[in-house]
Amino acid sequence: MTAPATANAVQEDAAGHVLAFPAADTARATRDSRPLRLITCGSVDDGKSTLIGRLLWDTKAVKEDQAATLRRDSNGKQNDLGLPDFALLLDGLQAEREQGITIDVAYRYFSTDKRSFIVADTPGHEQYTRNMATGASTADLAVLLVDARVGLLEQTRRHATIATLMGIKQFVLAVNKIDLTDYDRARFEQISHEFRELALSLGVRQVTAIPLSALKGENVVYDGRASMPWYDGPTLVEVLELATTRSAQTVGFRLPVQRVSRPGESFRGYQGTVAGGSVKPGDSVVILPSGMVANVTKIVTFDLVRNAAVAGDAITLVLDRQVDVSRGDMIVAIDSQPLTGLAFDAHIVALQPDGIQPGKRYWLKSGSRRQRVQVQPASQLDLQTGKWEHAEQLSMNAIGKIHLVFDEQAIFDPYEQNRTTGAFILIDPDTNNTVAGGMITAKRSALGGIHTEDARVILSLPADLADQLMATELFAGRREDAEVRRVSAGKASEIIDTIDG
Amino acid sequence: MPHTHPETELHNPQSTKPPLDPHLKALENEAIHIFREVAAEFERPVMLYSIGKDSSVLLHLARKAFYPGRVPFPLLHVNTGWKFAEMIAFRDEIVKRYDLDLIEHVNPRGAAESVTPFSHGSALYTDIMKTEALRQALDAGQYDAAFGGARRDEEASRAKERIYSFRTPDHRWDPRNQRPELWNVYNGMVRKGESVRAFPLSNWTEVDIWRYIQAEDIPIVPLYFAKKRPVVERDGMMILAEDQRLELLPGETKRDEVIRFRTLGCFPLTGAIRSDATSLDDIISELETATVSERQGRAIDRDQSGSMEKKKREGYF
Structure with a gap:
């Protein structure tokens, strides 16, 4: 066995059964950042389950009783390194174990000394675009897997396109099964070059390519220098530890109001999670859609009255005058306001078998605001060519451009600027099911017919x-x-x- | 002006502690967001309160979410009658201290048909006294949303659970037909009779729970801390031998051991672990070097692979 990772990670008996895990590291330091959220894309053939299993195993997120259950379920079936079948660890639903496929998004948790991670584990098949979009919606980073022997596939482009559309800007290209190419450096460099070109065409500049073997644990958590002396870049976990978490702190202040707190006559506070920018007492704010102006007097939390709050904070805001504010309103910075209007353009991913029908009225929910909307599909993305084709309706898993028309004022930022106030879901009023996830691209001109986009x-x-x-x-x-x-x-x-x- | 609430009254007197680290702060923010969203969107929410560590964190977060107001929904404790005595004493103290509304429900079949974990076996007992009892209580209260403290890292089928988990009128979960959940935009639309289970702690791990309990100084049942206690060995588990209803079987002997519990449920079905952890620091360092998962001590999870999924489909939390 060449992999030092495997040799150090577990003790095994002659039959390859795991006897003991190494003592875990000493008490972990406090985390200096929020968990990094990532999505893994790739098919079973690329070794995705093995990669995630390896991450969980080598960071000791798998415990002995889980490993025992795993061994029981795999009927002693093990890979050639004496480790259990990682895929069984991941496919939690019985139907998945029976069919040997992943049918839904699953969330996995692991941590290192430096940081903790939430992995959205999504199936790679084309028919599961909707699951990938779901996983990507909250991700800071995408790990795209390719088989070193096969190179980039059509699905690599598809995954990269969906991830980019959902707002992911950091990518790791995991060139897996590099051991099966005899650690061919030229092969690795060729694949990573091709991917960089693809990424550039999508506007992605943050790409790290890593040659790795998930099976042998090389360049995942432990380095693979013994097998690949030519690679002096980071391991996968090192990249994840240094990746940036997305934050909406540099944009205008946004507070979608979730509820009004009135515990007594003397207190009235607006509760919500800051969706962008920051706020402090004394700031002037506007309440949308009414347009009324007020000043912030206090930011109340359970622990203390705070002197500032930033994006991500769940707060209670107190204003200096009695204004009409209710759930669904947005309190925003007076000098940096979002778009308001009755017509917007958006990208959406269709999530249900009925697709998205032209002219149909749906519920749209964005933040805490829910309103009726009429939807008109305009075009659909051909994931193979990357081109937008005219479309009257969108079927399940389609990515489309649509026009939204509201009865009442809607409030958005472009998704590109704010992943919270630019995102929405569509709910079918007949079934109450979530039928699409959407991202606002622009507000449409009120002057019907004279579209600036025609110039x-x-x-x-x-x-x-x-x-x-x-x-x-x-x-x-x-x-x-x-x-x-x-x-x-x-x-x-x-x-x-x-x-x- | 109505806002002239004296500022000192808004200060929480306990709040001399250092701020949370960004990791726990992010988890806390997410949980508070979910609490507020559910409370605003649903007509009759309720919070499942099982008295354990996760419930204690859940309750703390609820108090934070609605401060300076009261927690705007009742707590529901589905009691089997076989909980640890210390749990019930703790529950009553907490309800009094924080001015909470508590609803306690025990399945009447328990007394009527003498259903006990000893006579009926853990699977049937759990089905009647926990799953069926929960359905009875939810029906009686006509709740359209129920908060639970489940975490996705607990068990394989939970890893796929949504934060808003839709339930049919007969409380069933269909894991293959779940509503997609994107960003933090939750779909709370249900018809009459349908409901949602909401899980604010979905993204927390066991270590997060303990670190948060420590950082926020949250009271928990003393059974989590190591102490010399009488135990008896049964089915490979160490069971607490304090309750008079526990009859020793031939060959069993009661002995004193320094033990604690990693999870708390019904005492006859919950295994203790040998441990010297008498403080939160001890528990956290024990956990970070632990080699078995927390549910290992729970008899009801071990019946078969996928048993949690099966129970959940039938309405178990």
Whole structure:
């Protein structure tokens, strides 16, 4: 056995049964950040279950009685390193164990000395786009798995596209089963190069590619230097430990009001979780949709009256005057307000067999606000080509662009700017089921017919400048709206000249 | 002006403790958000209160979520009649101290048909005295939302449970047909008779629970701390031998051991562990070097693989 990880991790008897785990590390330090949320994408063939199982195993998140149950369930079936079948550890529902597939999003927890992690474990099959979207909605980072022998697949593009659409900006490309290529460095570099190009076309710049063997535990938690002296980059866990958690602290203050607290005549507070920016006593705020203005006098929590609150904090806000505020309203910074209006554009993922029907009225819930909305599909993303095609309706697992029309004022930020106030779900009033997850892209002009999106601008730029522009989040978010042609400088001036004609 | 509440009254007198670390703060914020959302969206919420460590954390978070108001829903304790005596004493003290509304329900079949964990076996006993009793209590109160302290890291089928977990009018859970749950936008729409189980602690791990209890100084049942107690060995478990209803079987002997409990339920079905952990620090360091999971001491989970999933489908929490 070449893998030092495996040799150190567990003691085994001659038959390969695990006898004892190493003593866990001494008491862990307090965590200096919130848990990192990540999603793993890849199919069973890529070794996804083995990778997650390996993460849980090597960080000692699996306990002996769970391992014993695992051994019992796998009928002594073990992999060639004497470890139990990790996939059984992960597939919790009986139907999944029976069919040997993962049918739903599962959440796993593990931690290291530096940080704790929540993994959304989602199935990789095409028909489970909806599960991937669910897992990606809260993730800070995506781990995309590929088989080193196979390289990038169509599904790699699909997963990267969905993850990007859901707002994930950090990617790890886990080039798994590198041991089966005899640790072929050139192969690894070729795959990671191809992926970087793909990522760039999606506007993603934070990519770490890692050659690893989940089965042998190389470059997952423990380094694989013994087998891959040529790789001096981080292990998967090291990347996860250093990844940034998303935060909405730099945008305007937003407090979607969940409930009004009136324990007695003398106290009136607005309870909610800060969805963006920060607030302190003395700040001027606007209540939307009414537009009334007030000043913050106090931020109340159980522990103390605070002098500031930031995105993520669950607080009770007290204002300096009696204003009409109810559940579903949003209290926002006076100098940085969200978009309000009756018509918006959005991306959605259709989650149910009935799909999304044109003209149908749904419930839309965003934050604490629920209102009726009429939905008009406009186009659908072809996940194989990356192009948007015209569409009248969206079937299950489709990613589409839609127009939203409200009866009453709606309040949003573009999802690109705020993943809380830009996100919504659609609920079918007939079934009460959640039928779509959506992300606001823009507010539509009230002037029906004269859409600014009909006006176009042709730019002629040096290739390097164009590449930089196309790599920006802003551009990537609307990549499908742009037409790009690479031509010679001479050809470009020829075209431009024709226009001026 | 109505807002001129004297500021000192808003200060919690106990709050001289240091702020929570960002990890626990994030978990706390998420739980408070869920509490407020459910309380605002549903007409008749109730909180399942089992007196254990997770329930203690859940209650603490509820108090925080609605401060300076009262907890705006009752607590429901489904009692089997076979809980540890110390648990009941603790429960009554907490209800009094925090001015809570407690509803206690015991399945009348227990007394009528003499259902005990000894006579009926753990599986049937649990089905009647816990699952069926819970359904009776939820029906009686016509609750449309019930908070529970379940965590996704506890057991494999729980890992797929939603934060808002939809239940049919007969309280069934259909794991293959769950509503998708994206971001922190929860779908609370139910028809009459349908309900939602809400799990504010979904993303907490056992270590998080203990670290939070320590950081927030949350009172817990003393059985969690090691002490010399009378025990008897049965079915590979050490059972507390204090209750007079526990009859020793041939060959069994009572002896004193320094033990504590990692989870608390019905005393005849809950195994103690040998431990010297007499403080929260001890418990946390014991846990961080533990090699078995907490549910290992629970007889009802071990009947068969997937047994928790089966019980949950039938309405168990």
